[in-house]
Amino acid sequence: MNFKTLLHKNLVKVINCIFFFLLVFNCSSGGGDDSTPPINNNDTTPPTVPTNLVSVNTTETTTDLSWTASTDNIAVQTYLIFKDGSNLLSNTSTSKTITGLDPNTTYTFKVQAKDTAGNTSGFSNEVSITTPAVTAELQVASGDIETYMDNIIDNVPGDSGDNYTVPSTNQLNIWSLVIDAILAENISEAVSKSSEVNYQITEFTDTSLSPNQVFYILEEKSSQSNYWGTYVFSKTPTRDNLILMAPHIKNDTNTGKQAVYCFKNNVAKAVFISGTHRCNNSESSSCSGTTSTCGSSEAYRVSDMAHNTQSAFQKTTENVLNTVSNSVFIQLHGFGKQPSDPYVILSNGTRETPTTDYASLIKDALLIEDNSLTFQLAHINTNWTRLIGFTNTQGRLINASADHCSTSATTTSGRFIHIEQEKSKLRNDAAGWIKMSNALGSVFN
Numbered sequence: 001m002n003f004k005t006l007l008h009k010n011l012v013k014v015i016n017c018i019f020f021f022l023l024v025f026n027c028s029s030g031g032g033d034d035s036t037p038p039i040n041n042n043d044t045t046p047p048t049v050p051t052n053l054v055s056v057n058t059t060e061t062t063t064d065l066s067w068t069a070s071t072d073n074i075a076v077q078t079y080l081i082f083k084d085g086s087n088l089l090s091n092t093s094t095s096k097t098i099t100g101l102d103p104n105t106t107y108t109f110k111v112q113a114k115d116t117a118g119n120t121s122g123f124s125n126e127v128s129i130t131t132p133a134v135t136a137e138l139q140v141a142s143g144d145i146e147t148y149m150d151n152i153i154d155n156v157p158g159d160s161g162d163n164y165t166v167p168s169t170n171q172l173n174i175w176s177l178v179i180d181a182i183l184a185e186n187i188s189e190a191v192s193k194s195s196e197v198n199y200q201i202t203e204f205t206d207t208s209l210s211p212n213q214v215f216y217i218l219e220e221k222s223s224q225s226n227y228w229g230t231y232v233f234s235k236t237p238t239r240d241n242l243i244l245m246a247p248h249i250k251n252d253t254n255t256g257k258q259a260v261y262c263f264k265n266n267v268a269k270a271v272f273i274s275g276t277h278r279c280n281n282s283e284s285s286s287c288s289g290t291t292s293t294c295g296s297s298e299a300y301r302v303s304d305m306a307h308n309t310q311s312a313f314q315k316t317t318e319n320v321l322n323t324v325s326n327s328v329f330i331q332l333h334g335f336g337k338q339p340s341d342p343y344v345i346l347s348n349g350t351r352e353t354p355t356t357d358y359a360s361l362i363k364d365a366l367l368i369e370d371n372s373l374t375f376q377l378a379h380i381n382t383n384w385t386r387l388i389g390f391t392n393t394q395g396r397l398i399n400a401s402a403d404h405c406s407t408s409a410t411t412t413s414g415r416f417i418h419i420e421q422e423k424s425k426l427r428n429d430a431a432g433w434i435k436m437s438n439a440l441g442s443v444f445n
Contacts, residue, residue: 043073043074043115043116043117043119044117044119045072045073045115045119046072046113046115046119046120046121046122047070047071047072047076047113047114047115047119047120047121048070048071048072048113048121049070049113049121049122049123049124050067050068050069050070050079050094050111050112050113050121050124051067051068051124051125052067052068052124052125053065053066053067053109053110053111053124053125053126053127054066054067054127055109055127055129058129058130058131058132059131059132060101060103060104060131060132060133060134060135061099061100061101061102061103061131062097062098062099062101063097063098063101063107063109063129063131064095064096064097064098065081065095065096065097065098065109065111065127066094066095066096067079067094067095067111067124068094069094070113070121072113072115072119074115074116074117075115075116076113076114076115077092077114077115077116078090078091078092078113078114079091079092079093079094079111079112079113079114080111080112080113080114080120081096081098081109081110081111082109082110082111082112082123083098083107083108083109084107084108085108090114101131102131103131103132103133103134103196104130104131104132104133104134105130105131106128106129106130106131107128107129107130107131108126108127108128109126109127109128109129110123110124110125110126110127111123111124112124134195134196135195136191136192136194136195136200137191138187138188138191138201138202138203139200139201139202139203140202140203141202141203141204141205142204142205142206142207143204143206143207143208144206144207144208145204145206145208145213145215145232145260145263145264146208146257146260146261146264148204148217149217149230149232149256149257149260149273150257150260152219152230152273153249153256153257153260153273156227156249156250156274156275156276156277157227157275157276157277157280158250158276158277158280159250159251159277159278159279159280159294160279160280161280162280162281162282163224163227163276163280163281164226164227164228164275164276164280164281164302164303165225165226165227165281166281166283166302166310166311167197167226167228167310167311167312171197172310172312172315174193174196174197175197175228175312175315175316176315176318176319177189177193178190178193178194178197178199178218179218179231179315179316179319179320180319180323181193182201182216182218182233183233183319183320183323183324185235187201187203187216190216190218194218197226198220198221198223198224198225198226199218199219199220199221199226199228200218200219200220200221201216201217201218202216202217202219203215203216204216204217204232206264209264209267213234213235213236213267214234214235214236215232215233215234215235216232216233216235217230217231217232218230218231218232218233219231220275226275226312227275227276227280228275228311228312228313229272229273229274229275229305229312229313230273230275231270231271231272231273231312231316232260232263232270232271232273233269233270234267234268234269234270236267237267237268237269238266238267238268239266239267239268239269239441239444239445240269240324240326241269241324241326241327241328241444242266242268242269242327242328242330242440242444243268243269243270243271243272243320243324243327243328243329243330244259244260244262244263244268244270244271244272244330244332245259245271245272245317245329245330245331245332245394246258246259246271246272246273246274246331246332247272247274247278247304247305247306247313247331247333247394248274248278248304248305248306248333248334249273249274250274250276250277250278251277251278251279251293252332252333252334252335252427253334253423253427254334254423254427254428254429254433255332255333255334255421255427256273256274257433258332258426258427258432258433258436259271259273259332260273261430261433261434261437262330262332262433262436262437262440265434265437265441266437266440266441266444268440268444269320269324269327270320272313272316272317274305274313276303277303278293278294278300278301278303278304278305278306279293279294279301279303279304280301280303281301281302281303282301283301283302284298284299284300284301284302285299285300285301285302285304285307285308286405287300287307287308287309287391287393287404287405287406288391288405288406288407289307289391291304291307300391306331306389306392306393306394307391307392307393308393309393309397309404309405313394314393314394314397314404317329317394317397317398318397321397321398321415327415328358328414328415328416328417328444329394329398329415329416329417330362330417330419330440331389331392331394331395331416331417331418331419332419332421332436333387333389333418333419333420333421334420334421334422334423334427335387335420335421335422336422336423337422337423341376341386341422342373342374342375342376343372343373343374343375343421343422343425343426344363344366344373344374344375344376344419344420344421344422344425344426345375345376345377345378345384345386345387345388345419345420346359346360346362346363346375346376346377346378346417346418346419346420347359347377347378347379347388347389347390347395347417347418348378348379348395348399348412348414348416348417348418349388349389349390349392349395349396349398349399349408349409349412349416349418350378350379350390350399350408350409350410350411350412351378351379351382352379352410352411352412353379353380353412354412354413354414355414356414357379357414358414358415358417358443359377359379359417360377360380361443362417362419362439362440362443363375363377365438365439365440365442365443366426366435366436366439368439368442369434369435369436369438369439370425370435372425373425373426379412387420388418389418389420390408390409391408392416392418393405394416395409395416395418396408396409398413398415398416399411399412399413399416400413419436421436
């Protein structure tokens with residue numbers, strides 16, 4: 001075989017190998033099953049018009065739409081739902097629940113089909129609906145306020161689930177009107193406005209007290225969606241300047257029930273109870289400070305009522321502070337005692353001593369109830385730094401800090417008392433709660 005013949009055969013072999021390699025490579029590197037199918041630019045036929053659009057089950061804020069399916073020469077990809085002439089959303093099935101509607105408002109809806117080539121059908125028939133006005137009426141109940149509130153406390157969500165929602169500015173404006181109406185004893189207005197944010201007013205007569213006492217309970221309706229907490233006001237308070245607060249009712253064991261116990265037995269002005277565990281929502285608060293309560297050290301959560309300014313808890317505090325001129329806010333907390341800790345840590349949110357030193361007065365009254373208690377007071381022992389509530393947004397508000405979210409107060413109004421309690425002495429059960437109740441009763445007599 002001569003050299004030219006040999007060279008020709010080898011070149012043929014090389015070319016065949018290259019062709020085989022390219023063929024295999026092209027076959028194996030093509031799109032898989034999950035690749036996006038190419039748009040058929042040759043398809044210009046639109047789907048048929050959706051028909052029989054109907055709306056049913058309309059509530060104050062929702063309605064259910066359904067329609068008869070369109071057909072297409074290739075495939076219908078999605079349906080475009082229009083509200084008042086504007087595209088609201090797309091949907092792959094032939095039914096959709098529309099949410100976020102306003103009460104007592106008229107809306108129109110229509111639907112359009114779209115195929116995989118981007119062709120759209122004509123519009124379906126148009127339907128018009130009017131959401132009903134919010135139904136608001138005063139609820140009435142009686143019995144023991146402790147039993148009623150304990151049931152609410154026992155059923156608030158725990159540290160997971162993201163049940164808690166941050167109220168919008170508009171919702172907080174409505175909430176402010178509700179609180180002002182309650183404080184002005186305009187209960188009919190409070191009933192009407194509270195319904196706009198899914199809350200109701202229950203007029204509760206406590207028949208376990210003599211004489212019977214009437215309380216107004218601002219609580220969320222049974223179909224809960226906000227979880228902003230429960231707020232109770234006395235119609236005829238015996239101690240009209242005493243406000244009890246429990247922002248961590250799930251994390252700080254029994255502080256919610258203790259607060260209600262002290263509220264009832266002193267017939268105080270009001271009690272505020274949080275609506276979820278402080279770690280319920282995974283979103284971080286923008287306010288300063290950190291905690292390891294929810295796991296590793298991190299920013300406070302938006303569901304932490306003591307460390308967030310955009311909340312019904314904060315707004316209620318603000319309105320009561322501005323309306324009830326002599327109000328004093330007692331915030332009950334709990335902690336796990338370390339060997340070097342006292343049983344009780346008291347703070348007014350600053351290092352300053354106010355004219356009326358309620359923290360010291362409460363300490364003295366508690367010692368009368370139980371002389372085995374030990375204490376630290378942040379404005380007396382200025383070297384004490386543990387659990388003194390300086391990042392508490394209600395404390396900052398009440399003490400008139402420059403920025404309730406980010407700046408600790410430097411002067412004290414004397415109207416905010418932050419109480420941290422070891423469990424066994426004061427928080428464990430009614431035998432401990434009565435000590436705090438009696439102490440508060442003697443100070444605010």
